[in-house]
Amino acid sequence: MTDSNRRTFLRGAGLLGAGAAVSTVLGSPAAAATGHHRPDSGGRRFSIAVLPDTQYLFDADRCDPAPLDATLRYVLDDDNVVFLAHLGDLTENGQPGEMEQISRSFQALDRRRFPYSVLAGNHDIKSSTDDQRGRTPYLDAFGPQRFRTSPTYRGSTKDGYNSYHVFRAGGREWLVLAMDWRPSSGGLAWARDVLAKNPHLPAILTIHEFVSADTGEAQLSDFGKQVWEQLVAGNDQIFLTLNGHFWPPGRTVLRNDFGHDVHAHITNYQDRYYGGSAMIRLYEFDLDRGVIDVRTFSPWLADKSRLNEMEKQEVERTGTADYFSLEIDFDKRFAGFAPVPVPPARPARQVLLPGTLAYWRFEGADGAAAESVRDLSGRGNDLTRVIMPGSDAKALTFSKEFWGRQPSRASLRFDGGKNKGAYLKTVDSAPLNREMFLRGYTIEAFVKMPADFKNGQHAWAGLFGRLGSGANAGKTGDDPSEPAATLSLSDGAGLQWAVFPVNQAGISTNWSHELAVDRWWHVALVNDGFRTTMFVDGCPVVRNPKTPAIGLASPGSSWVLGAYAYNRVVEQSFYGWVGDVRIVGRPLRERDFMLGS
Template sequence: MDQQNDGTTRRRLLQTGALGAGAAIASGALGTGSAAAAMTDGTNAAGSQSGQAASSTAGTASTAGRIDTDHPRFTLAVVPDTQYQYDEDRGDPAPLTASFEWLIQQRSAENIVFIAHLGDVVQNGLAMEFAQADPVFKILDRARFPYSVLAGNHDIDGSKDDTRGDSPYLHTFGPQRFRRMSTYGGSTPNGYNSYHVFRAAGQQWLLLAMDWRPSDASFAWARDVIAKHPKLPVILTIHELVNADHGNPVAYFSDHGNRVWEQLVNDNDQIFLTMNGHYWPPGRVTRKNAAGNDVHLHITNYQDRFYGGSGMVRLYHFDLARNTIDVETISPWIMDQDPAKRDELAEAEIELTDDTNRFSIPIDFAERFGKFAPVPVRPARPAKQLVIPGTAAYWRFDGPATDQVIDQSGKGNHLTRVQLAGDAPTASAEFHPEQPGHASWLFPGGKNPARGGYLRTADEAAINAMTFKSGYTIEAFVKLADDGQDHSWEGLLARLGTGRDAGKTGSDPDEPTVKLGFSGGLELQWAVYPFDKNDTFTNWGHEMVAGRWFHLAIVNDGRHSIVYVDSSELLRNPSTLSNGLATVGKPWLIGAGHYNNVVDQGFAGNIGEVRIVTRALKPSQFLNA
């Protein structure tokens, strides 16, 4: 089952960090560390209490909530060794029952796409024990919730590898159980190893569920599965790989773990995350593979804790917009208990908040997956496709840094370069990933003295006199210089002429009639004298990150101005009405601002392109749409 990832969607998620891709996660979505807070009063979950038979609650969860497979945030739930809950006549299915029912109930809110069990389902590998576990896993079957199960050493004859032959484990968790799942991709001929492909964050992910002791043939099978899915990131689940010691959560390879690393992980760059149980306490370590990339190796197991681990679930919250995996560990079974009747030992097990069980992993997903699944570059788009009705000027910096930039709108508002002290702007191959033109100019601006260069329209350009009383949209692709120098109050775009020149006496009349720039704290500022007001109106943005591309837009509908960054509406937009832009018929400047008509510094950074339209556009009409 060779399924390919949706590169277009992933490009938008990874490179622009667009949180709006696809439908939003349910309004009650929980943040990291908040899962336990959702259910501490014992009233919201359907989990069982201690001693309650699984069969009495197994029918309460027959459907699963909707998930959003395109949203950049999703959750992978991991269930480690549950063996003490199925130990001949000494177990209790209630904790795992509660965990599964909670996962089903939270599936939509947490965008839980898959559940992975890490083996040692039962203690002694007995048919009677699997008969006890089977109806609990059927809760997931009825909910059509995809999951994987692998064999731990307590599930089978641990002295043999996966060529061991038949077993009660195989009767319960063999390929016949998983074939009904849409995620199931296949198993080894012996039935003990399987793989799943699930969709999340606009792409597909491959998860391997490997036996306690894979044979050489099974390792070859796993390598072949990866080779047949060459663009999919891979998560390896296996029962034994790394170990950790009490008091030192830095994990290390077991002897068998070294074999797994050498036969499967090291030379398969697609494997970026591994999870195993078997040992305790939990721990983690990061190792470089043969390609020089990080592999995150985690051990999670709670069987040594109160009530055999209390049905602990580890939640891996993937967030591709933030380039982070947030991890938390909770016990839905304990969360569901009446706090007034909760055991003293149980109180400490509701959620584990130490650094070993609640943490974040920074991962630049685009970079990490770039060698085997590079994010496709959006094709360049010719300028004529972007000259929409109402375009007053459209300047693209995708050619050599000459003395003139042509106005692509056809209105003749061409730009001419003006040189300050120091170096002149130069052509750059860098560009915003959603930018129509695949290039930019690098402006080496600065102040004290004013240096660099900027561009201006001609004295007779038609756009100089325009008042934009019907509204306007001004867009730009920008990357601020990350050079450590002081570029406070630099201008990206401005209009020559001051408030005083235009007959405006409010605020500081020596300020420009129009300026788009950045404060000393890199806050975006749109400050203008409207056509119909005697005072300045200012929209403020948040602090921008130097060295990173972004798209910005200022949209005025003839009444209000709204600032957008990467198509996200910002907060500090005035509610007071303002119409049009004051003008004294003087030129527009790109790459500079001014005070009292004196340019005091040049812009420092890259400018990709700038478009001005004489009406309010929707984000779906922006240049980055």
């Protein structure tokens, strides 16, 4: 790839910041910029920048701040980066001149009040000492006095070598512990106290030494074992640890005293060409996807118009220890110390929009057999239970399972399958049995499939549909023995809405994508009197037919919840949970769906 094409690629991949074309000279306008850095603290996607050992760039008279300056400019230009953590060994010898040089580079962050933390590595101080060593050039340059105006700085130990920061991102606060090369017992006790005083904050431990990866997978170092035993293992808030010191990079997952994962990562590139070229590692949090995407690169090299042979190999690191994703269910991982508050149930009256024809919620005693369910719309579309031959009442029970976005705090548990189980049907007198929806409709339901749903035993499990067939409604196209209307799930857990509209002889079908199991989903079917659109979690799917589908042909018989009927015979009942179900005799906008915020 030519240099110009490489730069185009890096820009497209997000590796070049908005200031990619500026000079790398410290005194450039980008370096001298002032004003506050204001990322979106409520955005569900944000990044933490991690900067490991820069010591070879600041080594006596062999200093070259240009790579670090470029990295700091990149961070300042990227509004998605909310915090930067240096992992220690800022300099090679910890001498005043070296500290003055790197301190000058970090002034670019100070001028913008950009939040960052630093810590002392073994090369920044006398390595045989702990945090009681007293005054050093490191402390003069990067002690507590430097962070007095930082928006995230919250305090330090009296010795000044251990500090902590709190930043806000993703709608919540996060804590960073920046620990000394060798925190004393008092320093570790201070860290425990910080966590105890901030009991609801997820915490990231940054420390110079914790794990090494000499043999492949990262393992605790001897000193790391002490930190693990005295700080990390017993504090569930710490979910991620970051350290430098050793190379090569590596990672592992440890299990703390609460049985939860702690991700332990070592990142250090000082052994690479040009002292690591001030590489940073971006931890890109995506709270909606439940992942942290990690990538490692050198903004200094990415910003160059021409690269030498060595530099071409160092622009970005893509090994398994440098470029990877962590899957983390953040709510579940943090539930022990920061449980997500579940909003209270919404009263039924708030869900009864004008035009509501039926609204069912399933608020019986947990585990009790569900014999009947009242229609809360007041229109008389009540449901009654039908037990299939060979099954018993426990095939259909009330459940305390629910999704926080649904109005009620309950559901139905169906334990069905092929020719077994139980379901509910509208009573014979229900007005819904004769409804043709000529002015449109909105049908909504919450559904969750168990982890073993896709085992080949639950294909075409019906969620909601009509007992009568197309033939009963006077239809002759396609297979008239199919239900006049059915919302079913394929063996791959894809939703299908298959109906005989009033204006067609055959079947009109909407399809969703395949849905993940063991989680809740919301489905909505909206007909505007002309066409039908399927929504999953409030989002329209692609396979919605454009052919007009007016109303629903009525066979004049009951609707069934949790079953599929072929030629009026129920041969498959549902397996899983169904939450609130609502039917409205008009099209609703997405903002009016039952989905809570």
